Amino acid sequence: MIFSYEILLLLLMLVTAAGAIMVKDLMSAVLLLGSYSFFLALVWAWLGAVDVAFVEAVVGAGLATVLFLLTLFRTAPKDTRLRRPPPSLTTLIVFPLLGVLLLYAANDLPGFGDPNSPASVHISPTYLQQSYQDTHTPNVVTSVLMDYRSLDTMVETVVIFASGIACALLLRRHG
Amino acid sequence: MIRPHDSIIVQTLGRFVIPVVQIFGLYVLFFGQYGPGGGFVGGVILGAGMILSVLIFGHDASRSQYARNVLHGDGVGMLIYAGVGGLCMIGGGEFLNYANLDIPGLETASRRSLGIVLTQIGVAVDVAVTAVSIVFSLSAEEIMEDSING
Structure with missing residues (x-):
């Protein structure tokens, strides 16, 4: 049984990202997006990219949320009403295929911290x-x-x- | 137009938090050579502190005056960065080759270190001013009238 903080963080990211898309109210979507950025920052820090984690936490969770909220406050409700048409057949076919393709390609990526990966020998x-x-x-x-x-x-x-x-x-x- | 926040809790917290955020931003900016951090992050944190001040104390408060004055510095960051590049060319080398900064008494590596510090300050100024400027653009009073009329 593999359990680590990584799995927990990835689950939280998935939940908040899905929530930001699915939720009805735009204000809640913005806040969910901010928390998604925060979890992403934790993932960056866990991977050792502390610079990127800093930027993600300040820009993604802080600045972007403020900018989104300011925009929401300044627009009339009629501009921000959600119109969510059902996904077309093309979307339903193409995007899962794209996901499968990316997962298939991800098999060939070098492992994390691999000293022989092209990036670390060049x-x-x-x-x-x-x-x-x-x-x-x-x-x-x-x-x-x-x-x-x-x-x-x-x-x-x-x-x-x-x-x-x-x-x-x-x-x-x-x- | 952002008005001051009503809550005394938010105002008191802001008074304590904003200086800490600013000092932390400067620390991240200048510690970028020794640890994680650097111009971009430091500038963003400095900008975030100023934005916090505007959000808590409003546009017109004296505490936001600094953020408002910062807007006059639009382009100074770019000027610092490109100016260092120009100084390198004056020193007889390529654009942004800090080894050619014409400073007597410094060896090559120290010149490059100095060039890194200067360009980081340039990036930080540019990023901080841009962040504050976008918030001021978004919260200007005219937009609200436009969206009601249109």
Whole structure:
């Protein structure tokens, strides 16, 4: 009998995600989505990706919930009424097939923490061995993100900046 | 337009929690070189603290004034990040190659470390301003009138 926190977290994620889709009230859906993000953050932390867990907890569970709620408060009830047509036949056939296909493909993925997986034999050893001599930064993730891959990070920052500008242009009418 | 929250519990809690959130954001930002964290997360946490202040004390409170003033800094983060890249080019190297930052008395690795710190501050400023800016855009008064009239 395999029981671990992982199973429990995945179950909670499934329940909250399904609940966010099925629930009638949009406000409850938003709150369920926030709790889903929180459980996802716990999963990231459990997998050792603490950076991602931070972002998921703050952005997914905190900021996104606030933004959704603000939008709900500012829209009239007629805009937010749920129209949920029954799923079409294509949806019922294609999506389970897609799921089966993904599960089948997931068999070929390398195991978690496998030292011989393509990702950990290509360039990661170089970063792990040299990043401290190169940059005097103990955290390899930071040195890869901000030094070796600095241009990528800059363009990501441009994307965030552009999203803020776009929201201001679309939503603020005066000033 | 967000009005101050009525409940004294929420207001008192906000007074205690918001400084802690801000300090934690700065800690995550500057500790990013030694542990998990970094510019993006630190900026988001700083922004979240300011948003909390706006949600609890309202748009017009003096406590939200800082969040409102932050909006004038739109683009400063990008300027810091790209400016570091430009300084590297002035120093005679490629764009964003921190080894060419023209600072006397520092060896190459320390220059790169300094470049990482500076760009992280740039990312954090950009992300924090964007988060606050989106909340202000969504809660501006004009939108409500528009949705009623339209």
